[in-house]
Amino acid sequence: MITKDAVLAALGQVEEPDLGKDLVTLNMVRDVEIDGKNVSFTVVLTTPACPLKEMIEKACINAIRILVDKEAVVKVKMTSNVNSNRKDARSVLPGVKNIIMVASGKGGVGKSTISVNLALGLAQEGASVGLLDADIHGPSIPIMLGMRDERPKMTDMNGKGMIVPIERYGVKAMSMGLLIDEKQAVIWRGPQVSSALKQFISDVHWGELDYLVIDLPPGTGDVHLTMVQTIPVTGAVIVSTPQKVAAADARKAIMMFKQPQINVPILGIVENMAYFTPRELPENKYYIFGQGGARQMADQFELPFLGEIPLVQSIREGGDKGIPAVIDDEQVTKKAFAELAQNVARNIAIRNASLEPTKVVQVN
Numbered sequence: 001m002i003t004k005d006a007v008l009a010a011l012g013q014v015e016e017p018d019l020g021k022d023l024v025t026l027n028m029v030r031d032v033e034i035d036g037k038n039v040s041f042t043v044v045l046t047t048p049a050c051p052l053k054e055m056i057e058k059a060c061i062n063a064i065r066i067l068v069d070k071e072a073v074v075k076v077k078m079t080s081n082v083n084s085n086r087k088d089a090r091s092v093l094p095g096v097k098n099i100i101m102v103a104s105g106k107g108g109v110g111k112s113t114i115s116v117n118l119a120l121g122l123a124q125e126g127a128s129v130g131l132l133d134a135d136i137h138g139p140s141i142p143i144m145l146g147m148r149d150e151r152p153k154m155t156d157m158n159g160k161g162m163i164v165p166i167e168r169y170g171v172k173a174m175s176m177g178l179l180i181d182e183k184q185a186v187i188w189r190g191p192q193v194s195s196a197l198k199q200f201i202s203d204v205h206w207g208e209l210d211y212l213v214i215d216l217p218p219g220t221g222d223v224h225l226t227m228v229q230t231i232p233v234t235g236a237v238i239v240s241t242p243q244k245v246a247a248a249d250a251r252k253a254i255m256m257f258k259q260p261q262i263n264v265p266i267l268g269i270v271e272n273m274a275y276f277t278p279r280e281l282p283e284n285k286y287y288i289f290g291q292g293g294a295r296q297m298a299d300q301f302e303l304p305f306l307g308e309i310p311l312v313q314s315i316r317e318g319g320d321k322g323i324p325a326v327i328d329d330e331q332v333t334k335k336a337f338a339e340l341a342q343n344v345a346r347n348i349a350i351r352n353a354s355l356e357p358t359k360v361v362q363v364n
């Protein structure tokens with residue numbers, strides 16, 4: 001006779017490869033039910049974007065068949081509950097489980113393109129996602145999401161007026177560009193930008209989110225410090241391109257986050273425009289700017305390499321039209337961005353299981 005104890009003992013042998021512990025110890029197994037040879041249970045993953053989903057499901061079925069009963073009919077329900085390791089007072093972004101900053105040392109490497117498609121990619125996997133455009137001097141997200149002419153609505157939250165993010169393609173988005181006059185912002189100095197940003201962060205009503213993706217301005221300046229002083233960041237994604245000059249600037253961004261007084265974990269490096277793929281020959285890859293630079297940089301800093309995004313005409317066209325690549329039909333770009341979203345989600349789960357929460361830092 002199959003018993004619940006035997007089932008749990010077998011599942012106790014199945015390891016979550018990224019977290020290095022078994023599913024029972026990690027409290028990921030729920031609702032075990034047994035009816036004769038029929039065994040069913042739920043596995044609660046730490047993210048819906050888990051790239052190991054199928055592998056874990058197979059390992060569970062095998063464990064029951066090998067260790068409990070080879071004739072067992074096993075039904076596994078795979079669900080998720082995104083984990084978080086926030087231990088701050090939640091005075092900022094209270095309902096947000098994980099905060100991802102997308103950064104690059106240099107402008108024009110595709111940071112906004114990556115932010116938008118990463119947010120949409122995570123949402124397509126089933127997560128609840130927000131996207132915040134913190135690039136005051138060059139906000140491009142309103143264009144990329146086709147919401148440049150929209151004006152955000154306000155809502156009353158316990159007597160305080162809050163900005164309601166705009167929903168696009170299943171993601172809640174908000175940009176400084178929708179609230180401030182760009183011509184005026186151009187002459188703002190660092191402190192003005194910082195205080196506007198602080199205000200902006202606490203004035204948007206995000207509600208409950210699994211992930212909030214923040215598109216930072218390029219560089220390594222005041223705004224970046226303001227952000228880490230204001231927000232308990234889960235981790236940063238560094239965007240680079242294959243050219244040596246971009247890599248040198250990406251290094252600066254890495255060094256900034258690694259500084260002991262900032263200490264924001266880096267979730268990994270993504271290489272944008274890694275190779276060119278013509279529309280007519282989607283299988284062909286031309287490494288026109290050189291190959292493997294970002295991967296080497298990741299190895300050098302012992303950071304995860306999150307993926308290569310090809311240089312494709314439709315990514316640029318989609319960005320200009322307000323139709324991001326992820327929701328387009330082009331399979332090459334869809335696949336590259338889906339892998340990026342899965343790798344980011346995976347590294348957040350690992351980070352949450354292994355590292356201390358990020359503290360909001362005081363920089364003097």
Ligand SMILES: Nc1ncnc2c1ncn2[C@@H]1O[C@H](COP(=O)(O)OP(=O)(O)OP(=O)(O)O)[C@@H](O)[C@H]1O
Nearest residue numbers: 107108109110111112113218310311312315316319
């Ligand atoms: N992989 C790609 N393939 C084709 N075009 C791309 C790709 N990535 C970005 N682009 C295009 O390059 C331009 C710059 O991209 P984007 O605005 O995302 O860069 P950025 O790093 O955010 O720039 P900035 O920091 O200066 O705002 C845009 O026109 C965008 O559509």
